[in-house]
Amino acid sequence: MSRRTEQVLQQFKSSIPLLEVLTDENRQAIIMLLAQNKPGLNVNAIAGHIDLSRPAVSHHLKVLKQSGYISSEKKGVENYYVLTVRKPLEQLKSLIAAVEAECDGPR
Numbered sequence: 001m002s003r004r005t006e007q008v009l010q011q012f013k014s015s016i017p018l019l020e021v022l023t024d025e026n027r028q029a030i031i032m033l034l035a036q037n038k039p040g041l042n043v044n045a046i047a048g049h050i051d052l053s054r055p056a057v058s059h060h061l062k063v064l065k066q067s068g069y070i071s072s073e074k075k076g077v078e079n080y081y082v083l084t085v086r087k088p089l090e091q092l093k094s095l096i097a098a099v100e101a102e103c104d105g106p107r
Helices: 003-022 025-036 043-049 054-066 086-104
Strands: 070-075 078-083
Touching: 003 025, 003 086, 025 043, 025 054, 025 070, 025 078, 043 054, 043 078, 054 070, 054 078
Parallel strands: none
Antiparallel strands: 070 078
């Protein structure tokens, strides 16, 4: 196996958590909701827009935050969540570019 192939496989491995986060339809809905509400939303507002309990929304927010898709800011007693997808998307774009380069490379 070439060094380049090993590097691409390593990129796949490091991207698995980012991809797994996106497989859940509720997290997809939260991402899209936050994309449409730029100032950010709190847990209650998010739960009001999607068919999930407040604890379930909190769980999904925690997963999204840990993976870098969102961040939070405390305002008073509430946390407001905003979309911060730049870093995870850059990592996924890098993976796609590496796979394309490997596929287009010499055989």
